[in-house]
Amino acid sequence: LLERAGASLERSRCERDPEFGGGSPEPAAENLEDLIAVVTDDESDVDLGIANDGDADRIAVVTSERGYLDENLFFAALYDYLLEDASGAAVRTVSTTYLIDRIAEAHGETVREVPVGFKWVAEAMAEGDALVGGEESGGFTVRGHVREKDGVLMALLASAMHAAEPLDERVDRLLSEHGTVVQDKISVACPDDEKARVLSDLEAEIPDAVAGTDVEDINTADGFKLQLADGSWLLVRPSGTEPVLRVYAEASDEDRVEELLEAGEELVAPLV
Numbered sequence: 001l002l003e004r005a006g007a008s009l010e011r012s013r014c015e016r017d018p019e020f021g022g023g024s025p026e027p028a029a030e031n032l033e034d035l036i037a038v039v040t041d042d043e044s045d046v047d048l049g050i051a052n053d054g055d056a057d058r059i060a061v062v063t064s065e066r067g068y069l070d071e072n073l074f075f076a077a078l079y080d081y082l083l084e085d086a087s088g089a090a091v092r093t094v095s096t097t098y099l100i101d102r103i104a105e106a107h108g109e110t111v112r113e114v115p116v117g118f119k120w121v122a123e124a125m126a127e128g129d130a131l132v133g134g135e136e137s138g139g140f141t142v143r144g145h146v147r148e149k150d151g152v153l154m155a156l157l158a159s160a161m162h163a164a165e166p167l168d169e170r171v172d173r174l175l176s177e178h179g180t181v182v183q184d185k186i187s188v189a190c191p192d193d194e195k196a197r198v199l200s201d202l203e204a205e206i207p208d209a210v211a212g213t214d215v216e217d218i219n220t221a222d223g224f225k226l227q228l229a230d231g232s233w234l235l236v237r238p239s240g241t242e243p244v245l246r247v248y249a250e251a252s253d254e255d256r257v258e259e260l261l262e263a264g265e266e267l268v269a270p271l272v
Contacts, residue, residue, distance in 0.1 A: 012034065027059065035062055047166075048061065057149045057151050058139050058151050061074050063167050069171070071136050073097075074158070075092070077171055079100060080170065082132055088132070089130040090110075090111050090132050092113060092134060094219060094237070096134065097136065097183055099175075099179075116135065116222050118139050121141075141153070182253055183249065184248075185248040185261075195245065198271045203224070205271070210228060210264075213232065214228065222237050232257075234247070234249050234263065247261055
């Protein structure tokens with residue numbers, strides 16, 4: 001499809017291989033070092049790198065300046081691009097960036113926050129006829145398309161976005177207009193049969209402040225999301241696929257995110 005649209009392509013790992021070369025089919029930065037090296041090489045004429053997972057429902061994008069493009073930033077760029085010619089709300093999971101909310105507010109739109117899991121995104125999109133839905137793990141879809149994450153469609157939209165305005169420039173503009181966001185997460189080991197008990201114990205231990213900042217609101221749609229007075233947040237939720245609790249944090253800089261993650265780990269680890 002990209003070639004039919006006039007793009008020049010360099011293919012990598014496109015042959016059939018049920019063992020994925022002995023590596024993980026996860027489109028994470030640590031699995032895409034070769035692609036990142038090619039796209040970020042000053043002497044390379046490659047404009048954009050795109051990778052999908054094994055069933056192509058998720059996407060990773062690589063740009064010349066940023067290398068691996070954080071999925072939250074890709075979601076923000078996608079919503080911004082779609083709003084150029086359409087209108088509508090966005091649906092995001094509790095672990096996805098508030099940058100989506102800032103973009104929506106600037107356009108007079110709304111955001112629906114749902115638990116982690118694309119079934120919740122799809123359900124909310126159907127209920128509210130949302131323009132776009134997504135989650136920070138790299139799954140997205142748009143109105144008028146199947147209500148399931150689609151990495152192939154996102155590859156086409158990423159290319160169209162980049163042709164209209166280089167992705168790095170679009171992301172730079174969005175961060176300049178709406179403020180910088182940084183997000184990261186850690187995992188705390190927790191047996192599956194202990195998760196409910198730990199979360200129950202955590203409810204009684206929720207502090208009034210985290211890392212020196214007051215807790216303004218608590219969202220319990222999926223674990224505990226503490227929204228802080230400075231606009232940052234901390235989320236603790238059980239993984240649905242691994243024997244761990246996920247601790248997420250978002251703030252305006254990396255140091256603050258690290259501080260929040262440390263506070264989150266100190267809050268959760270003693271309860272396991």
